[in-house]
Amino acid sequence: MESRSLNAVLVPLASLILLLGLTRAQLSVDYYSKTCPHVEEIVRKEMIQILSVAPSLAGPFLRLHFHDCFVRGCDGSVLLDSTSGTKAEKDAKPNLTLRGFGSVERVKAKLEKACPNTVSCADVLALMARDAVWLSKGPTWPVWLGRKDGRISLANETKQLPPPKANLTQLIQMFSVKGLDLKDLVVLSGGHTIGTAHCSSISDRLYNFTGLDNLSDVDPFLDMKYISKLRSKCSPTDTKTLIEMDPGSFKTFDNSYYKLVAKRRSAFHSDWALLTNSFTRDYVLKHANGFESEFFQDFADSMIKMGNVGVLTGSQGEIRKTCSVVNY
Numbered sequence: 001m002e003s004r005s006l007n008a009v010l011v012p013l014a015s016l017i018l019l020l021g022l023t024r025a026q027l028s029v030d031y032y033s034k035t036c037p038h039v040e041e042i043v044r045k046e047m048i049q050i051l052s053v054a055p056s057l058a059g060p061f062l063r064l065h066f067h068d069c070f071v072r073g074c075d076g077s078v079l080l081d082s083t084s085g086t087k088a089e090k091d092a093k094p095n096l097t098l099r100g101f102g103s104v105e106r107v108k109a110k111l112e113k114a115c116p117n118t119v120s121c122a123d124v125l126a127l128m129a130r131d132a133v134w135l136s137k138g139p140t141w142p143v144w145l146g147r148k149d150g151r152i153s154l155a156n157e158t159k160q161l162p163p164p165k166a167n168l169t170q171l172i173q174m175f176s177v178k179g180l181d182l183k184d185l186v187v188l189s190g191g192h193t194i195g196t197a198h199c200s201s202i203s204d205r206l207y208n209f210t211g212l213d214n215l216s217d218v219d220p221f222l223d224m225k226y227i228s229k230l231r232s233k234c235s236p237t238d239t240k241t242l243i244e245m246d247p248g249s250f251k252t253f254d255n256s257y258y259k260l261v262a263k264r265r266s267a268f269h270s271d272w273a274l275l276t277n278s279f280t281r282d283y284v285l286k287h288a289n290g291f292e293s294e295f296f297q298d299f300a301d302s303m304i305k306m307g308n309v310g311v312l313t314g315s316q317g318e319i320r321k322t323c324s325v326v327n328y
């Protein structure tokens with residue numbers, strides 16, 4: 001408990017110090033200090049209520065922000081509904097497993113009541129992701145605010161999201177085009193310490209991996225004992241069942257993700273791929289053996305960096321009234 005309260009002080013402080021030296025595209029931590037001074041308290045209060053009823057939504061909130069930032073920047077485009085002429089991001093395959101849209105609207109509605117037409121949906125997502133991690137006993141960090149919402153959401157742009165089958169070269173490439181480096185990749189992958197995955201996201205590792213279609217045709221880089229465990233939960237065609245990505249502590253943000261990766265028990269090929277590069281492997285192995293506060297600090301720094309990807313600011317974009325539709 002003591003070290004947690006120390007973290008609560010050190011992590012945001014260190015992040016702030018780091019950020020003072022960097023220029024951020026017109027975002028600032030006190031962006032709403034005059035126009036919506038209680039924005040963070042309003043979001044936090046709602047998040048406490050939402051997660052007390054549905055704790056399994058913490059993972060989805062973190063993932064929503066990631067998927068928002070990787071397509072068209074953090075502009076709330078992941079929240080837009082498809083229209084008659086256009087299939088939106090949320091209806092594309094990688095996003096069909098996203099959850100939590102209703103809660104985002106709930107938080108946004110509270111903010112509209114307190115400060116109409118002021119707080120963007122993109123900022124709501126960034127705050128909800130931060131609070132989801134904090135309320136899962138993870139780190140906290142200052143959220144830089146002032147993002148505007150985009151008016152475009154295109155399903156085919158979701159190919160910028162890394163697939164679970166990705167190898168390290170693909171992952172590095174997909175992160176670097178967003179301005180995120182190798183360290184951000186291994187650190188942000190640690191987000192898989194919370195949440196669940198659908199059997200369909202991992203079943204290719206368990207069955208017919210190379211097309212030989214026999215029982216031993218599995219991903220050779222997945223621990224055999226873990227394969228049996230996963231097979232007992234996931235049949236080859238199961239699309240509904242959820243598995244805990246970090247079994248036993250999937251609601252707690254901690255460094256056990258790295259323990260799983262080190263033991264080849266992580267959910268996705270992309271997680272395992274972190275062992276194929278000396279820098280990312282060293283990070284995984286170090287944090288499999290402790291150094292949790294360092295991971296927390298790194299995660300806070302990389303989340304701030306990710307939250308700055310491709311943001312719309314100033315006169316760009318708009319403040320949506322409802323997150324799922326653009327303003328008229």
Ligand code: HEM
Nearest residue numbers: 059060063066097162163164188191195196197198201270
């Ligand atoms: C490095 C590349 C990444 C890949 C290939 C990847 C892939 C995936 C996949 C396939 C799922 C499971 C979806 C499902 O079946 O329901 C998932 C879940 C999740 N991902 Fe990632 N992810 C990556 C990076 C990240 C990052 C950077 C974050 C956040 C910082 C993140 C946070 C999450 C969370 C929290 C979940 C659980 C969602 C839930 O509980 O519904 N992921 N990811």
